[in-house]
Amino acid sequence: MSNDQEASVSxxxxxxxxxxxxxxxxxxxxxxxxxxxxxxxxxxxTGFSNPLLLPRPTDIVAxxxxxxxxQGNVWYHLWVTFQEAMLGCLVGTVIGIALAVxxxxxxxxxxxxxxxxxxxxxxxxxxxxxxxVTWFGFGMSSKVAxxxxxxxxxxxxxxxxxxxGVQEESYELFRSLGANRRQVFxxxxxxxxxxxxxxxxxxxxxxxxxxxxxxxxxxxxAGMGILMARYTMSLNMPSAFAGLLSITLYGFLxxxxxxxxxxxxxxxxxxxxMAKKSAKRAIKFRQELGL
Amino acid sequence: xxxxxxxxxxxxxxxxxxxxxxVEDANFTIPRGSFISLVGPSGCGKxxxxxxxxxxxxxxxxxxLVRNAEVEGPRSDIGMMFQKAVLLDWRTSIENVLLxxxxxxxxxxxxxxxxxxxxxxxxxxxxxxxxxxxxxxGMQQRVALARLLQTGADIxxxxxxxxxxxxxxxxxxxxxxxxxxxxxxxxxxFVTHNIQEAIYLADQVFVMTPRPGRIAAQIxxxxxxxxxxDMLTTPEFNKYVQEVRDVLAGHLDGxxx
Numbered sequence: 145m146s147n148d149q150e151a152s153v154s155x156x157x158x159x160x161x162x163x164x165x166x167x168x169x170x171x172x173x174x175x176x177x178x179x180x181x182x183x184x185x186x187x188x189x190t191g192f193s194n195p196l197l198l199p200r201p202t203d204i205v206a207x208x209x210x211x212x213x214x215q216g217n218v219w220y221h222l223w224v225t226f227q228e229a230m231l232g233c234l235v236g237t238v239i240g241i242a243l244a245v246x247x248x249x250x251x252x253x254x255x256x257x258x259x260x261x262x263x264x265x266x267x268x269x270x271x272x273x274x275x276x277v278t279w280f281g282f283g284m285s286s287k288v289a290x291x292x293x294x295x296x297x298x299x300x301x302x303x304x305x306x307x308x309g310v311q312e313e314s315y316e317l318f319r320s321l322g323a324n325r326r327q328v329f330x331x332x333x334x335x336x337x338x339x340x341x342x343x344x345x346x347x348x349x350x351x352x353x354x355x356x357x358x359x360x361x362x363x364x365x366a367g368m369g370i371l372m373a374r375y376t377m378s379l380n381m382p383s384a385f386a387g388l389l390s391i392t393l394y395g396f397l398x399x400x401x402x403x404x405x406x407x408x409x410x411x412x413x414x415x416x417x418m419a420k421k422s423a424k425r426a427i428k429f430r431q432e433l434g435l
Numbered sequence: 436x437x438x439x440x441x442x443x444x445x446x447x448x449x450x451x452x453x454x455x456x457x458v459e460d461a462n463f464t465i466p467r468g469s470f471i472s473l474v475g476p477s478g479c480g481k482x483x484x485x486x487x488x489x490x491x492x493x494x495x496x497x498x499x500l501v502r503n504a505e506v507e508g509p510r511s512d513i514g515m516m517f518q519k520a521v522l523l524d525w526r527t528s529i530e531n532v533l534l535x536x537x538x539x540x541x542x543x544x545x546x547x548x549x550x551x552x553x554x555x556x557x558x559x560x561x562x563x564x565x566x567x568x569x570x571x572x573g574m575q576q577r578v579a580l581a582r583l584l585q586t587g588a589d590i591x592x593x594x595x596x597x598x599x600x601x602x603x604x605x606x607x608x609x610x611x612x613x614x615x616x617x618x619x620x621x622x623x624x625f626v627t628h629n630i631q632e633a634i635y636l637a638d639q640v641f642v643m644t645p646r647p648g649r650i651a652a653q654i655x656x657x658x659x660x661x662x663x664x665d666m667l668t669t670p671e672f673n674k675y676v677q678e679v680r681d682v683l684a685g686h687l688d689g690x691x692x
Contacts (some may be wrong), residue, residue, distance in 0.1 A: 314521050
């Protein structure tokens, strides 16, 4: 209770920084941004920095226009990388959650799994990239595989943490009500673990993108990774930077999408959504009961 | 006599491993409709005894009969309530109250109507569709009480149900609990470490002492019913308090607590 109150107080303080002077903050940040860009541009034009390695902001903007509009070649590569990352994320998450559930439900399996998990954890997973490319080829499957491997861990660990977080008294309640294992699992364990599991999922989506990109760097026919590698190899730095900015933007959009989904799914952790849900269920229930 | 006894233990024991004897040689009978308080310091085995009766854990020795049958696991005529409300955060009050029916697969119009009525009974009118996080600690326990009533169990096992609440809320909820469980049908076992509370609520107080956990005394409380908060200051009441204290003191002397 007191934690909630503290949290809401700090929220108000955080928000007031923005709500109070929202216009001011936007102006300030825009100003600072343009000053930095101006210095960067000038450093280049005066020959202070090497334009071959660090392209001018204006050139980057021109390249963005080029790869998105006049050439329009970036869309295809984005789509390829997006597919690889999402598919990899799906595979990695499903395997991660499945192993976590099995490990929580069976002590024997958990003991069996433990050393292998430690090995996987100790291995920098990106390092498996060349092996995966050799195994699964230059096409999409090696990227999916590396993305899956890279993002498997967060859902795995978070699912275990979440499921083990169910309190003893909750189990006792369900058992005293005569619940079977399936009911305990679906009605108690999974919803209790869901917030932690979702946090793992959010991390997984981000790292899957990284995994797919790294696999593309190694060897690929299409995708943002190979596109950027080609740009840098031909010293087309403005386009390389344009590609990097695209990846940042899509990473950001993906994360925000995940947050929106997260909030929807975990409505009981959000005051506004909870109030709405409460009103909806009240109407439905009253109708059913004719109250 | 025999048909009036709902729960009886003889030589009942529970040992967790070679060294920890949680309950030893418990002998007791609990008549139908009575209110029993189990009082004692931490580690005296009162929660263990409650869980033995509930069927959540297995005894190590002796006999434990509920309605003349050995306890072999959780039963539908026994309901439990804990110190934590143990509500499901993603469900509204009424959905939490309906959980017992959901688990038994008996959710229908009638069950929903009963859940609604139980929430009114525990004083949660207008909070039927609130989520647990929108409720105070006391209100959460009220939902838990409504859920217990929804089970239809006539043996209610309460493990320090209001122990985490402030004193004012606890007193109020105790009174409401008494109002709800009074009458000849509902048998209640109430675990607490508060001597006053134990006496105030009960027809009979089982005083338990630790290492090993034993029922050291069974004290019948002959105070008029319904109980009233003013009784807490009467000499009769304080005589019982002293009696319980004496039992505990006699067993705890020289024991490291």
